[in-house]
Amino acid sequence: MRKGFTRKPPGDEPASPVKNYITPAGLQRLRDEHRFLLTRERPAVTEVVTWAASNGDRSENADYQYGKRRLRQIDSRIRFLTKRIEAAEVVDPETPRRGPAASRAFFGATVRYETEAGTERVVSIVGQDEVDLERNHISWVSPLGRALMKSAEGDQVVLQAPGGTTYLTVLEVSYERIQVEPFREPLGAESKSRRRPPP
Numbered sequence: 001m002r003k004g005f006t007r008k009p010p011g012d013e014p015a016s017p018v019k020n021y022i023t024p025a026g027l028q029r030l031r032d033e034h035r036f037l038l039t040r041e042r043p044a045v046t047e048v049v050t051w052a053a054s055n056g057d058r059s060e061n062a063d064y065q066y067g068k069r070r071l072r073q074i075d076s077r078i079r080f081l082t083k084r085i086e087a088a089e090v091v092d093p094e095t096p097r098r099g100p101a102a103s104r105a106f107f108g109a110t111v112r113y114e115t116e117a118g119t120e121r122v123v124s125i126v127g128q129d130e131v132d133l134e135r136n137h138i139s140w141v142s143p144l145g146r147a148l149m150k151s152a153e154g155d156q157v158v159l160q161a162p163g164g165t166t167y168l169t170v171l172e173v174s175y176e177r178i179q180v181e182p183f184r185e186p187l188g189a190e191s192k193s194r195r196r197p198p199p
Contacts, residue, residue, distance in 0.1 A: 020087040021107050021140060022127035025180035027088050030129060032183035034081040037074055040191040045070050048190060070190070084129060093124075093175045104152045105173045107140050111148050112172040113157075120171065124178045125149070132181060 022030075045067055052064035093108030105111050110124045125145050126137045138145050147159040151170045159166045185192060 019089040020084050020127060020129070021089050021091055022129060023108060023178055023180060024090055024092055025178065025182075026127050026130035027085070027090055029180055029183045030081055030085055030088075034078065034085060036183065036185060036191075037078050037081070040185075041189055042071070042074050042078070044189075044191040045074060093178050095175075097175060100152075102175075103173060104150050105148045105170070106150070108175060108178065109148075110174050110176055110178070111151070111170060113148070114169045114171055116167055123148070126178060126180070130178075130180050135179065135181070137178065137180070 049064060049067035049071060052058075052061050052067055055061060055064075058064045091107050093110075096102075105125065107125055107127075110122060112120060112122045114120050121136070123136045123138045123144065125140050125148065126132075128139045128141060130137055131139050131142075140146075140149065143161050144159060147157045147168065148170070151157050151173070153170055153172055155170045157168050157170065159168055
């Protein structure tokens with residue numbers, strides 16, 4: 001029997017998906033995008049595809065071909081979002097912490113640090129789906145996020161970045177609300193261009 005037809009024993013299968021640490025606002029953004037794609041964008045694109053298919057020859061029908069490709073993209077994104085939402089492990093940065101966890105940088109911390117050149121920076125450690133460099137939101141699995149993890153005020157940490165090794169001094173660790181950019185309907189959305197007045 002060919003290897004492609006053999007089944008691995010249950011013990012070799014991964015136990016569960018990797019946890020997706022995320023803030024409450026980040027999870028809400030994923031849910032909003034998921035709902036938008038399922039209830040508005042996908043039905044609007046399906047309507048275009050159905051209309052285009054009724055026009056005859058599909059091999060030279062640009063509306064039909066583009067619509068089918070767009071449906072595949074939407075379905076792929078819906079599957080991705082579904083997995084991320086199911087694996088979500090919500091961590092609220094505003095939840096009070098006790099003991100060493102209150103003064104050390106973990107997921108959800110806002111950290112003020114100084115570079116070797118004397119430049120001060122402030123970053124918030126968030127989930128992979130919440131990275132926003134304009135707001136200084138970095139992923140907890142990024143090189144900087146990993147370097148700052150478990151550090152406390154006064155600690156010197158080593159940042160191993162693609163550009164080389166540098167040392168950072170942690171000046172302050174705090175836990176506060178992290179403002180995540182909410183989901184906004186994309187400008188080119190099919191559901192926007194085909195919106196009808198309510199019945």
